[in-house]
Amino acid sequence: MRIKTFQDIYTWxxxxxxxxxxxxxxxNFPKSEAFGLKSQLRRAAVSCISNIAEGFKRLGAKDSLHFYNYSQASLEEIKCQAMPARDLNYFDQPNWEAIEQLADEAGKTLHGWIKSQKYL
Structure with missing residues (x-):
């Protein structure tokens, strides 16, 4: 399948x-986290997919890779920020496990995508 838009990218x-x-x-995070972990997790998640989209439209592999690397960093932020949310019992176990699994899958596929783009 030919990739025509960022939505066609498996890692996106x-x-x-x-x-x-x-x-x-x-x-359902506590109101006290509206501008803390809740906001940070959401912003990191949106940053991850936004940087993939922006990288896709950049001209030149080097410029694109810059944004894909930002996306990787956002995934690491998610993993880091999800840990205190888990330990403070803001996530229930099923949500924690789903987020951890999805973050790992996104990270692995993003790594593969970056590797494949370096040689264009």
């Missing part, structure tokens, strides 16, 4: 699923 699809899961899992 994985990141989008992660973003939706994070929004769902954070909607």
């Amino acid at each position: 699809k994985k990141g989008y699923k992660l973003t939706l899961k994070i929004y769902e899992a954070t909607k």
Whole structure:
């Protein structure tokens, strides 16, 4: 299948699923976290998929890779920020496991995507 838009990129699809899961899992966070972990997790998730989209439209592999690397960093932020949310019992176990799994899958597919783009 030919990739015509960023939505065709498999790793973007994985990141989008992660973003939706994070929004769902954070909607019942305490009000005190509205500008803390809740906001940070959501922004990191949106940053992940946004940077894939922006990288896709950049001209030149080097410029694109810059944005894909930002996306990787956003995934690491999600993993880091989800840990205190888990330990503070803001996530229930099923949401934690789903976020952890989706973040790992998105990270692996993003790594593969980046590797494949370096030689264009």
